[in-house]
Amino acid sequence: MIPPRRTHVNRGPMAGQRRRVRVLQSLRLGGFWSKLQAPFRFASVLLLPWLRARLSLRALELVAGPASAPAGRALVVVAAHHGDHALAQAFLAHHRGLGAKHFVFLDLSSDGGLAGHLGAEPGCAVWRPRAGPGGGKALTWLNGLRGRYATGRWCLSLATTDAFVFYRCESRSLGDFTEFLDSESREHVYALVVEMYGERPAAELAAEGAPPAALDRFDAFGFVTLDPGRFRNVIVRGGLQRRTLHRTKPRQSPALNRVPLVKWQWFYGYVAGTRLVVPAYLNSPHTPWHSSPTGCILRYALLARPETLEVAARHEAAVTVKDGGLAAYPGLLKLRDASPLGDASRRYRTTRDLVDAGLLNPGQWF
Numbered sequence: 302m303i304p305p306r307r308t309h310v311n312r313g314p315m316a317g318q319r320r321r322v323r324v325l326q327s328l329r330l331g332g333f334w335s336k337l338q339a340p341f342r343f344a345s346v347l348l349l350p351w352l353r354a355r356l357s358l359r360a361l362e363l364v365a366g367p368a369s370a371p372a373g374r375a376l377v378v379v380a381a382h383h384g385d386h387a388l389a390q391a392f393l394a395h396h397r398g399l400g401a402k403h404f405v406f407l408d409l410s411s412d413g414g415l416a417g418h419l420g421a422e423p424g425c426a427v428w429r430p431r432a433g434p435g436g437g438k439a440l441t442w443l444n445g446l447r448g449r450y451a452t453g454r455w456c457l458s459l460a461t462t463d464a465f466v467f468y469r470c471e472s473r474s475l476g477d478f479t480e481f482l483d484s485e486s487r488e489h490v491y492a493l494v495v496e497m498y499g500e501r502p503a504a505e506l507a508a509e510g511a512p513p514a515a516l517d518r519f520d521a522f523g524f525v526t527l528d529p530g531r532f533r534n535v536i537v538r539g540g541l542q543r544r545t546l547h548r549t550k551p552r553q554s555p556a557l558n559r560v561p562l563v564k565w566q567w568f569y570g571y572v573a574g575t576r577l578v579v580p581a582y583l584n585s586p587h588t589p590w591h592s593s594p595t596g597c598i599l600r601y602a603l604l605a606r607p608e609t610l611e612v613a614a615r616h617e618a619a620v621t622v623k624d625g626g627l628a629a630y631p632g633l634l635k636l637r638d639a640s641p642l643g644d645a646s647r648r649y650r651t652t653r654d655l656v657d658a659g660l661l662n663p664g665q666w667f
Contacts, residue, residue, distance in 0.1 A: 350444070350570045350579075351568055351570065353441060354445040354448055354570060355448060355449075357438065357441045357442050357444075358442070358445045360430055360432065360438070360442070361407075361429065361430055361431065361442060361445075361446075362428065362429055362430075362431050363427075363428055364408065364413075364415075364427045364428065364429045365416040365419070365426065365427045366416075366424075367424075367426050368426070369449070369450075370449065370450045370451070370452070370454075371403045371424070371450075374453065374454045375402055375403055375454065375476075376400075376402075376403070376454060376457060377403045377404075377447075377450050377451040377454060377455070377457070378401050378403065378405070378456075378459070379404075379407075379443060379446055379447050379450065379456055379457070379459075380404065380406050380407070380458070380459050380460060380461050381406075381407050381439060381443060381460050381461070381616070382406050382407065382408050382409060382410055382415050382460070382461045383409050383410060383460065383461070383609050383610075383612040383613040383616070384410040384411065384605065384606060384608060384609030384612055385604070385605045385609045386410075386414060386415055386418035386419075387510075388461055388462055388513065388601065388604060389406070389415060389418070389419070390418070391512060391513050391601075392459075392461040392463070393419070393422065395464045395513075396457070396465070396475075399470060399474055400474030400475045400477075401457070401475055402424050403424045403450070404422075404424060405425075405426045405428070405446050405450050405451075406419075406425065406426070406427045406461070407428050407429075407439065407443055407446060408427055408428065408429045408434075409430070409434035409439060409612060410434070410612065411608065411612060413429050415427055416429075426450070428442075428446060430442070434612065434616075438619075440572075440573075440574065440616075440619070440620050443458070443571070444570045444571060447565055447569075448565075451565040452566065452567050453566070454564070454565065455475075455479045455482075455562065455563070455565070456562070456563055456564070457475070457561055457562050458562075458571070458575050459561055459575075459598065460602075462600060462604075462605055462609075463598045463599065463600050463601070463602075464599040464601065465492070465561060465562070465596055465598055466597050466598075466655070467490075467594065467595075467596045467597075467661070468594060468652050468655075468662075468663040468666055469652060469666070470652055471651055471652065478594075478666070479564075481666055482564075482594075485665070487588070488563065488583065489560055489562065489564065489578070489583045490560070490562035490563075490594065490595060491535070491558070491559075491560055491586035491587075491593075491595045491596070492558075492560070492561050492562070492595055492596035492597055492598050493557050493596075493597055493598070493660050493661075494540070494557040494559060494597075494598045494600055494629075495519050495540065495557075495597050495598065495600065495655070496519070496520075496540050496541040496600050496602075496603075497516035497518065497519055497599050497600060497649070498541060498603055498636070498641050498642075499511075499515050499516045499517060499518060500518065500640075500642060501640070502637065502638050502639060503516065503603035503604055503636070503637050504637045506604065507603075507605075507637075511604065513599075513601040515604075516601050516603060517648055517649050517650075518642065518646045518647065518649065519540075519646070519649050519655075519658075520539065520540045520541055520544060520645040520646065520647075521646075521647040521654075521657075521660075522658065523540070523544055523645050524537055524539030524540065524557075524659075524660070525537070525538050525539055525551070529584075529585075530624060531581075532577050532584050533581050533582060533585045534558060534576065534577055534584040535558055535585075535586055536556050536558055536624055536625075537557045538551060538552070538556060538557060538626060539557065540554075540557060541636065541641055542554050542629065542633075542636070544643060545639065545641055545643075546632050546635065546636070547626075547627075547632075552626065554626050554627070555626045555628065555629035556576060556624070556626050559574075559575045559598055560575055560576075561575050561596065561598060562596065563583060568580075572620075572622075573620045573621070573622040573625065574620045576622065576625060577622060586662075591665065592665075593662070594662060594663055594664035594666040595661060595662040595664070596661070597652075597655050597660055597661050599649075602630065602633050603633055603636060603637055607634060610630050610631075610633055610634045610637075611630075611634070613630045614631050614634070617629065
């Protein structure tokens with residue numbers, strides 16, 4: 302038989318311990334420990350990541366373009382380039398059409414030839430890792446470049462296989478859009494990734510040298526929104542990969558939520574690509590009092606070569622997060638030779654098509 306547990310009687314501290322206990326209790330009641338932890342929490346969450354990002358720029362070299370931020374408060378586009386320089390040229394043309402003038406590229410391609418391909422393009426700074434594009438450090442490098450070029454101004458963070466769109470961007474510029482966001486006291490824009498594909502396999506179109514406009518189809522429905530996480534991030538899954546590759550296990554499909562457009566401050570930083578950003582309030586899609594405008598990221602990565610997608614997959618694997626699903630680029634590599642047309646496919650003409658599909662929210666933007 303198991304003997305009964307003896308009852309422990311707490312008779313309080315001994316005579317020599319009473320003064321020490323009273324001192325500790327007074328410190329605890331006065332909030333001493335919470336006041337002591339606040340500076341350490343600030344250092345660990347904001348100061349140390351900023352310092353790490355700034356020091357990481359020593360591992361980069363400036364290949365072309367200006368070494369410092371441009372004058373004024375104009376928007377800056379910071380982009381990671383994994384290869385396929387022709388797609389980078391199309392990326393540049395699209396966002397110049399939206400009114401962007403200043404671009405900062407981190408060249409992670411295997412040949413490092415982005416600067417030579419862009420030539421004497423004005424307003425373009427190209428950086429390259431000194432020791433080669435190793436995996437795992439690209440996020441820190443990009444945060445460092447944002448702090449260097451975009452502090453105090455709007456910053457658009459993308460990959461060169463992406464194209465950012467917002468409602469009525471066919472006739473309105475990014476400057477108009479950010480001016481409206483400033484009038485609403487907004488500091489960020491939530492966006493969804495829309496994976497683009499065409500009527501024919503992307504591998505055939507890429508072999509013919511087709512432009513990104515050849516991928517003119519997207520999935521108009523089949524999206525699921527999950528509850529906000531502890532960083533206030535609203536996870537969205539759906540689109541091409543969920544319909545084709547993850548039909549039986551939809552929770553493994555990649556998360557499509559992003560925060561690509563942020564009015565950058567020195568202590569801001571992305572922690573998982575552009576899916577998560579700190580401080581956490583920057584991950585909320587809308588304000589508590591009304592619906593805010595959102596954007597979409599049209600992804601044309603199916604036109605990229607397999608080598609480019611492999612490089613992007615290595616860097617994406619270093620920033621995976623819980624509930625983010627599987628990585629996106631390995632799935633795109635599998636879909637290059639497929640014909641993904643289905644019942645959910647719709648032709649993309651203008652941003653009104655995205656609004657009608659419920660993927661783009663105009664908010665109060667007119």
